[in-house]
Amino acid sequence: MFNDPIADMLTRIRNGYLSRLAKIDVPYSVLKVEMLRVLKKNNYIVNYTVSDDKRNVVVELNDVRVTKYIPSFRKISKPGQRIYVKNADIKRSRNGLGIFIFSTPKGIITGYEAHSLGVGGELLCEIF
Numbered sequence: 001m002f003n004d005p006i007a008d009m010l011t012r013i014r015n016g017y018l019s020r021l022a023k024i025d026v027p028y029s030v031l032k033v034e035m036l037r038v039l040k041k042n043n044y045i046v047n048y049t050v051s052d053d054k055r056n057v058v059v060e061l062n063d064v065r066v067t068k069y070i071p072s073f074r075k076i077s078k079p080g081q082r083i084y085v086k087n088a089d090i091k092r093s094r095n096g097l098g099i100f101i102f103s104t105p106k107g108i109i110t111g112y113e114a115h116s117l118g119v120g121g122e123l124l125c126e127i128f
Contacts, residue, residue, distance in 0.1 A: 022060065
């Protein structure tokens with residue numbers, strides 16, 4: 001059993017890219033599906049499919065041979081230390097080359113969307 005399911009999902013995606021896999025399986029949760037929606041919207045993954053019994057999510061990764069780019073995933077807010085950021089304190093990730101993913105009252109969104117909506121929240125991870 002793992003204590004941090006978000007970090008486990010990010011590690012599975014990172015390992016899938018490093019192993020040049022086309023698809024990986026991730027255990028299902030609503031938070032993970034919302035994070036995958038943001039990743040798909042920002043072209044870090046190709047697609048994701050929830051299984052019929054809602055036990056697994058199949059994530060289709062970008063072909064590294066074509067893109068020649070392996071994204072980096074960094075978990076920021078951990079179970080032992082949650083990181084909360086106000087709207088005024090939201091910065092750009094890697095000088096605009098990456099994204100922050102936030103959990104806000106408006107849902108799971110990127111740092112750019114949180115800043116434009118005027119909301120803060122828990123800083124989950126950085127992807128660049």
